[in-house]
Amino acid sequence: MTVVADHAVVAQSNGRERSSEIHIGLLGVGRVGRAVVRLAPSAAKVAGQRIRVVSGLVRDLRSGRDCPLPLTDDPGAIFASAPQVIVEALGGTEPARTLVLEALARGIAVVTANKTLLAYHGEELLAAAWAAGVPLRYEASVIAGVPFLGTLARRPFAANITSITGIVNGTTNYVLSEMRRARISYADALAEAQRCGYAEADASKDVNGFDAVEKLAVLVRQLAGVRVAAPAIETRGIGGITAADHEHAAELGGTIKPIASAAWDHPQISAFVGPSFVPAAHPLAKIEGSTNGICLRDRDGREVSFIGPGAGPDVTASTILDDVLEAALERALWHEPAPAANTAAPSTPWFVRLASRSGLLDGPEIASVCARQNVWVERTSSLDTRRGGEGRWLLTYPCRRDQIERVTTALNAATNGEAAVWRALA
Numbered sequence: 341m342t343v344v345a346d347h348a349v350v351a352q353s354n355g356r357e358r359s360s361e362i363h364i365g366l367l368g369v370g371r372v373g374r375a376v377v378r379l380a381p382s383a384a385k386v387a388g389q390r391i392r393v394v395s396g397l398v399r400d401l402r403s404g405r406d407c408p409l410p411l412t413d414d415p416g417a418i419f420a421s422a423p424q425v426i427v428e429a430l431g432g433t434e435p436a437r438t439l440v441l442e443a444l445a446r447g448i449a450v451v452t453a454n455k456t457l458l459a460y461h462g463e464e465l466l467a468a469a470w471a472a473g474v475p476l477r478y479e480a481s482v483i484a485g486v487p488f489l490g491t492l493a494r495r496p497f498a499a500n501i502t503s504i505t506g507i508v509n510g511t512t513n514y515v516l517s518e519m520r521r522a523r524i525s526y527a528d529a530l531a532e533a534q535r536c537g538y539a540e541a542d543a544s545k546d547v548n549g550f551d552a553v554e555k556l557a558v559l560v561r562q563l564a565g566v567r568v569a570a571p572a573i574e575t576r577g578i579g580g581i582t583a584a585d586h587e588h589a590a591e592l593g594g595t596i597k598p599i600a601s602a603a604w605d606h607p608q609i610s611a612f613v614g615p616s617f618v619p620a621a622h623p624l625a626k627i628e629g630s631t632n633g634i635c636l637r638d639r640d641g642r643e644v645s646f647i648g649p650g651a652g653p654d655v656t657a658s659t660i661l662d663d664v665l666e667a668a669l670e671r672a673l674w675h676e677p678a679p680a681a682n683t684a685a686p687s688t689p690w691f692v693r694l695a696s697r698s699g700l701l702d703g704p705e706i707a708s709v710c711a712r713q714n715v716w717v718e719r720t721s722s723l724d725t726r727r728g729g730e731g732r733w734l735l736t737y738p739c740r741r742d743q744i745e746r747v748t749t750a751l752n753a754a755t756n757g758e759a760a761v762w763r764a765l766a
């Protein structure tokens with residue numbers, strides 16, 4: 341099927357000249373794509389612009405039967421409809437990468453919400469946009485409902501940022517929040533998230549941290565100006581967290597949150613993704629449910645936080661439409677080519693759970709095992725001792741992963757036990 345759109349209103353094909361109607365070619369008419377179609381007529385309230393989606397690409401034409409838009413399964417027909425802006429809402433890496441490259445080579449601005457595409461091919465795509473002199477915008481790829489990337493890119497403050505710490509995945513924040521609030525197991529909280537629409541039927545990409553690590557790679561590229569490969573970042577899922585871990589985290593003065601964090605001192609980057617102990621006074625400690633948040637710190641120690649909805653088709657589409665307006669109005673954000681980063685896992689405090697099959701060590705004994713690895717215990721939860729429980733939970737001062745791993749090996753050997761460790765924020 342081929343679509344030839346009515347584009348009489350637009351006198352040019354590459355968006356270089358202004359017109360009062362911006363024509364979108366939409367790649368992908370799923371949850372996000374449909375929201376773009378629905379919200380486009382009411383989106384363009386600035387600069388006297390109107391936005392119209394002129395054609396949409398799907399894989400299977402039967403999937404779009406109820407969509408009020410000319411659909412095609414032929415990418416060539418999308419380009420033939422002469423859009424000024426291509427919105428990529430396919431997901432994944434291919435054919436998204438090939439079609440975005442083709443759009444840029446044709447001089448057509450591109451807007452995408454696809455963090456996977458950016459995490460794995462961002463450098464190539466940004467270089468192509470740079471070479472072609474057309475905008476490539478991706479505000480909706482990280483914390484879709486909070487337009488902070490474009491805002492920061494215009495501010496000198498951004499050049500001084502040295503670390504980002506955030507909750508960038510709503511599914512895992514919802515699951516951990518529900519475990520704590522309703523005192524239920526991980527499996528029950530995940531099932532609840534799936535029932536309420538906060539988790540997909542296959543939530544593995546979220547709960548294993550792969551969604552968050554792709555977003556972190558996009559953030560590092562944008563804010564640190566270096567390339568980091570998502571698989572090079574330490575990544576852990578939330579599946580090992582228990583109700584007891586939540587209780588003892590509270591006893592130790594904090595809470596467990598799904599954290600994505602990176603700090604840099606060029607060209608060195610230390611980064612991790614995983615459930616982490618967050619002190620109660622930290623701005624991220626109070627962000628509950630599916631809400632996302634990000635804290636940025638600059639080299640003078642100034643901290644700025646952004647909090648808001650992370651995903652959902654409507655918030656994502658509305659940020660995409662903002663990007664469409666900016667791209668069409670040629671307020672492009674240009675990106676220098678980025679050198680590769682040296683990636684390492686950071687030194688942080690650790691939240692430790694010790695379970696023993698042959699008797700627990702007391703506080704001084706644990707401290708002495710830790711001290712042999714130059715690891716210092718900050719405090720120990722007393723809940724377990726008061727209840728005569730089978731576990732010990734403690735917080736350490738900052739140390740490297742290899743040090744804490746040597747500590748857990750020594751503690752396991754001394755108690756015939758099984759220690760689990762998660763990072764903690766300072």
Ligand SMILES: NC(=O)c1ccc[n+]([C@@H]2O[C@H](COP(=O)([O-])OP(=O)(O)OC[C@H]3O[C@@H](n4cnc5c(N)ncnc54)[C@H](OP(=O)(O)O)[C@@H]3O)[C@@H](O)[C@H]2O)c1
Pocket residue numbers: 367368369370371372373397398399400401403428429430431432434435453454455456480481484650651652653656
């Ligand atoms: N959902 C959210 O809340 C959200 C939030 C932020 C960012 N995003 C990002 O937005 C993007 C789209 O997400 P979504 O939830 O809208 O996905 P979705 O509901 O699965 O929709 C994907 C669309 O792309 C089409 N498509 C996929 N592969 C194709 C191919 N090879 N050829 C032609 N069409 C193809 C599908 O067509 P068929 O239906 O015919 O298969 C469908 O129309 C993803 O990158 C996602 O990460 C989503």
